Amino acid sequence: MAQYIQIAEEENEEPIEVPTEDDGTLLLSTLCAQFPGSSGLKYRNPETGTVRGVRLLDGRFHSSEGLWGNLVYVVVFPKDNKRKMDDGLENSLAKTKRLESKYRTTPSDLIVLGLPWKSNEEDTKQYFEQFGEVVLCQIKKDFKTGQSKGYGFVRFADMEGQNKVLSQRHCIEGRWCEVRIPNSREPNYPIALRKLFVGRLTEDVSAEDLRTYFSKFDEVTDVFVPKPFRGFAFVTMVHPEVAAKLIDEDHIIKGISVHVSSAEPKQKDKERFGGGGGRGRFDDHRGGWHDGHQGGGMGGGQGQN
DNA sequence: GTTGAGCGTT
DSSP: OOOEEEEESSTTSOOEEEEOOTTSOEEHHHHHHHSTTOOEEEEEOTTTOOEEEOEEETTEEEOTTSOOTTOEEEEEOOSSOSOOTTOTTSOHHHHHHHHHTTTOOSOOOEEEESOOTTOOHHHHHHHHTTTSOEEEEEEEEOTTTOOEEEEEEEEESSHHHHHHHHTSOEEETTEEEEEEOTTOOOOOOOGGGTEEEEESOOTTSOHHHHHHHHTTTSOEEEEEOOSSOOSOEEEEESOHHHHHHHTTEEEEETTEEEEEEESSOOHHHHHHSGGGGSSOGGGGSOOSOOSOOSSSSOOSSSOOO
C-alpha cells in the first residue's frame, strides 16, 4: 500500500507529503510534479550525520530497507544548474512555469483587471506610459452598449516597462487594479509582503551572492544593495509565503551570518532597531526594479541560457 | 441608470 514520504526543497524547510506507489517506490514523475526540474533525492543519515542519495532506477526511487521512515528527504536538482532551456530533464510544466516569469525576455500583452467602469483607453494608456513606452492599450467593452467590462490589455515596448508594471500595485483613477500575465494564475502580490530586509550584511556578500542564495527558495525579482554600502540589503521574492518563511531567521551566506526580517517593520521592531536615524527602513529606498530584470544585462542569479 | 471576478468579436 502507498505510504507518504516527507520531502522538502531544503533541509530546514517545511516538508510536503508525497505518496509512494503500491510497491513502496517513489516515482520520479511524482517528485517532479511537486518539484519541477528535480532529478534526485537525498537524506541525512541520523546515525552518521552524513548525507545519502536515494537509489533511482528506471524512474523509481527505492528506499534503503524498503522503508522510508519518518526522515525528511531533500530534493536534488541537476548539479549543472545552468541547465539548457530544452533540457530533457525539465518537464513541460516546469518549462511553462519558467517561461511565464524568469525566462521571459520579450514583452507580451498584459491583462489589466479591475479598471474603473469609466476608464477610457486614452487615460489608461497615459497612466501606463509612466512605466515605459506603451504599444497597446485596450479596454474590453460590451459590443452592444459600449460599456467597459472593467478589464483590458496593455503591452509595453520593452521588458523594462513590463517588469516595472508587474512588480507593483496600481491605482487607476481611484481604484486598485491588477496587472498580470494573461492566463497565469499567478497574481503579483503586494511588494511589501515579498520584500526581505537582510541585515548584518558585510561587503563580502555581493548582490549576486544574495540573488544566488535566495534563488534556492524562490524566484528572486529584485536585489538592492545601497551604495555606498550600509550593512543591509533588500531582496524581493515572487511569493509572499516563501518570503514569510525566511523572515526572522539567520542565514549563512558565504560564511556570513545575516539576519532576514520583513522589509516593512512592525511598529515594535521600529522601536527595537531602526528608530535612531529617523525614518524606517522601508522608506530608505524606492520600490521598483533595480537589477536582474530580464531586459538588459541579465543580473546574477542561477543559470540563464 | 445597477456590478467587481475574470482572460481578448480584430
